[in-house]
Amino acid sequence: MTTTADGGNGAVLRSERIAGGILPKVLNSFDMVAIFVAIVLFISNSAVIAGGAGPAAYVYWGLGFLTFLIPGAIVTGQLGLMFPGEGSIYVWTTKAFGAFLGFFAGFCAWWPGILVMIATGDAVVSLIQQLNGNFLQDPWQQGIVIILVVAFSFVLSILRFRVTQNFVNIVFVAYGGAILLIGIAGLISLIGGHAAPVDYSPHRWLPGSGNYTFYGTVILALLGIEVPLNMGVEINEVRSITRYLLWGSIVVMAAYLLGTFGVMVAVPIKDQGSPAAIAEAVLLGFGNAGPFLGIVVNIIFIGFFLFNTAVYNYSFGRLLFVSGLDRRLPAFISKVNANRVPWVAVLVQTIIAAFFTIIAFIVVPYTLNTGLKPGDLSTVVYDILQAAVTVIWCVSMVILFIDVIIIRYKYHDTFARTRLAPDWVFYLCSILGMVASAFGVYVTFTGPWTTLVSYGQWLFWIGGIGILSLIVGIILFFVGQRTVKKDVSDEEVIAQVTG
Numbered sequence: 001m002t003t004t005a006d007g008g009n010g011a012v013l014r015s016e017r018i019a020g021g022i023l024p025k026v027l028n029s030f031d032m033v034a035i036f037v038a039i040v041l042f043i044s045n046s047a048v049i050a051g052g053a054g055p056a057a058y059v060y061w062g063l064g065f066l067t068f069l070i071p072g073a074i075v076t077g078q079l080g081l082m083f084p085g086e087g088s089i090y091v092w093t094t095k096a097f098g099a100f101l102g103f104f105a106g107f108c109a110w111w112p113g114i115l116v117m118i119a120t121g122d123a124v125v126s127l128i129q130q131l132n133g134n135f136l137q138d139p140w141q142q143g144i145v146i147i148l149v150v151a152f153s154f155v156l157s158i159l160r161f162r163v164t165q166n167f168v169n170i171v172f173v174a175y176g177g178a179i180l181l182i183g184i185a186g187l188i189s190l191i192g193g194h195a196a197p198v199d200y201s202p203h204r205w206l207p208g209s210g211n212y213t214f215y216g217t218v219i220l221a222l223l224g225i226e227v228p229l230n231m232g233v234e235i236n237e238v239r240s241i242t243r244y245l246l247w248g249s250i251v252v253m254a255a256y257l258l259g260t261f262g263v264m265v266a267v268p269i270k271d272q273g274s275p276a277a278i279a280e281a282v283l284l285g286f287g288n289a290g291p292f293l294g295i296v297v298n299i300i301f302i303g304f305f306l307f308n309t310a311v312y313n314y315s316f317g318r319l320l321f322v323s324g325l326d327r328r329l330p331a332f333i334s335k336v337n338a339n340r341v342p343w344v345a346v347l348v349q350t351i352i353a354a355f356f357t358i359i360a361f362i363v364v365p366y367t368l369n370t371g372l373k374p375g376d377l378s379t380v381v382y383d384i385l386q387a388a389v390t391v392i393w394c395v396s397m398v399i400l401f402i403d404v405i406i407i408r409y410k411y412h413d414t415f416a417r418t419r420l421a422p423d424w425v426f427y428l429c430s431i432l433g434m435v436a437s438a439f440g441v442y443v444t445f446t447g448p449w450t451t452l453v454s455y456g457q458w459l460f461w462i463g464g465i466g467i468l469s470l471i472v473g474i475i476l477f478f479v480g481q482r483t484v485k486k487d488v489s490d491e492e493v494i495a496q497v498t499g
Contacts, residue, residue: 013094015322018490019086020233022498024340026162027235032228032244033251034165034172038311039224041252043179043301044123044275045217046259051273053211055204057260063207064218065253068436071429072225072397073245074421075404080229080241081418082411087322088229089400096406100477101399103328106319107473108396109226112389113316115465117153117353118360119389120309121146122382123275127302130276131295143361147354149309154350156310157317160339161234164310171307176255178300181293182278183258185285186265192287197269213447219440220390221256226400230318242420313346320345325493327484328477334497342497376452383449387458388465390444394437395470401433 027035049057079092089109094102125142128135136142156164198204207215228244235241259278266285267277274280279301283294321342324334337343360381404426408415448458 013085013091013322013326014490014493015087015325016083016085016091018494019322019325022336022340022494023086023231023234023342024161025234025236026165027231027240028237029240029243029247031165031169032235032240033248034169035228035231035311035315036224036244036248037172037175037251037255038168038304038308039227039315040222040248041175041255042221043175043182043255043259043278045221046182046256047263047267047275047277048273049214049217049221050260050263051269051271051277052217053207053214054198055200055264056207056211057214057264058257059205059207060211060214060218061253061256061260063215064222064436067432068219068440069222069225069249069252071401071433071436072222073249074425074429075401075433076226076229077242077245078415078418078420078426079400079404079407080226080232080245081238081420082407082414084229084232084235084238084241085322086231086233086318088226088232089396089403090319090322091232092403092407093399096403096410099328103323103477103480104473105396105399105403106323107476108392108399108470110316110319111469111473112223112393112396113312113319114349114353114356115385115389115392117150117309117312117349118146118357119382119385120305120312121149121353121357122385123305124149124302126275126382127298127305130279130298139361139365143357146357146361149306150313150350150353150357152306153310153313154346156307157314157346158337158339158341158343161314161341164314168307168311171303174300175304176251178282178297178304179255179258181286181297182262182281184262185281185290186262188287189266189285197267198264198272213443216390216440216443217449219394219436220386220444222252223390223393223397227315230315313349314341317342317345317349320348324497327488327493328480330484331488331493331496334493336497380450380452384453384458384461384465387444387449387462388469391441391462391466392469394441397437398434401430401437405430 049060053060076088080088083091083095085091087106090102090106093105122142125136125145128145136145156167225245228248229241262281262285263272263277266281271277271280279294279298282297283290286293320329321334323329324331324345333344333348334342335344408423408426445459445462448455453461
């Protein structure tokens with residue numbers, strides 16, 4: 001077998017050969033489930049979908065699980081077992097289509113991580129505002145908090161990985177407890193004789209033209225299935241791949257349904273569409289203990305988004321790390337510190353996220369007349385970034401669902417040895433996943449997620465961010481091809497990144 005750095009036509013990527021010798025194996029099954037949940041499970045989506053779709057929310061969740069989450073888990077499990085290297089979709093698409101599409105798919109999977117880091121920082125701002133509506137009213141104050149959140153994620157991400165992951169695991173358990181309280185709040189409301197405020201008429205359970213865009217929100221809520229395998233060589237045991245996909249998917253499905261139930265039963269209809277409804281469910285459902293528990297849940301969610309930002313930073317940083325090893329980008333971006341963590345990749349992401357935060361929250365509000373109240377800016381930025389993430393990330397997911405079919409043909413023997421299901425299952429998963437991803441993109445463009453911007457503004461920002469991002473990804477590849485030195489040995493690369 002050829003052993004070039006290209007990775008196409010059966011070749012082995014340089015990152016596949018050497019990443020395992022640079023990064024330590026520290027992740028077990030529980031760690032992978034915690035990372036999966038941190039990436040995928042934004043419980044505030046339960047409130048948004050409950051408030052917009054009513055009882056049809058349960059149908060949309062079911063459709064999302066059947067057409068996207070489960071097919072994505074099966075496909076990711078198969079590809080992860082075949083090629084458990086660092087970089088997940090970057091490696092798999094390179095195997096299927098070669099260097100260009102491999103880098104492009106990796107970029108489409110990486111860039112949303114930058115946008116989500118800003119969005120999670122923005123979520124912290126919103127949660128602080130829920131504690132006290134007078135906090136952080138000025139855009140520059142919101143921007144400073146987001147930059148501090150991103151900076152905190154950098155510090156966490158360059159510690160010894162085992163230490164950082166232990167913190168993440170603790171927050172994961174607390175987050176699960178808070179979500180359980182939301183479900184219990186709904187149950188207490190029903191047992192206490194409080195009639196659910198939602199209209200449960202049969203026609204309200206059916207998806208329709210008035211709420212079908214919430215399917216796109218469901219797809220957004222389930223993106224990130226493959227991200228834990230960005231750290232493929234850092235997993236202790238191969239079986240952790242299938243375990244995290246199984247148990248992580250079960251936790252995500254149960255949590256979203258619990259959150260939807262709690263909000264729909266315990267929260268007045270007028271408040272159900274707000275992300276703040278998840279804490280309000282606890283506040284209203286637990287009677288006299290509600291105000292105290294509501295504050296506790298809010299604080300837990302603030303902690304979750306703080307550490308969640310770190311998970312995004314270190315997991316997406318691995319895509320830059322492997323791109324440097326494979327000479328798609330300069331090798332210095334793959335440098336590791338004394339803790340054997342790719343700190344330069346994480347620093348680059350932190351700087352980019354901080355730069356765009358300054359633009360969105362400090363430069364634009366004070367140079368342009370946005371027409372927004374100061375308190376509305378965080379909502380608009382959050383919705384636009386999340387929608388742009390949906391579009392770009394779904395592009396990479398379309399490629400992922402194609403990868404599995406191409407790889408089945410190109411690596412038939414390896415595929416047969418590690419096959420998780422009959423061939424027809426993979427074809428079905430591929431079709432369902434591609435259609436779900438494409439439809440998710442379509443409905444994201446069909447209408448704004450907030451009434452604070454017009455449809456024209458929504459199209460401009462989402463379309464502009466999406467198109468510009470894809471163009472930047474293509475340009476980066478060709479610039480890298482022309483400027484990065486390729487004729488170096490594995491030993492030279494290892495010396496560059498570890499020295």
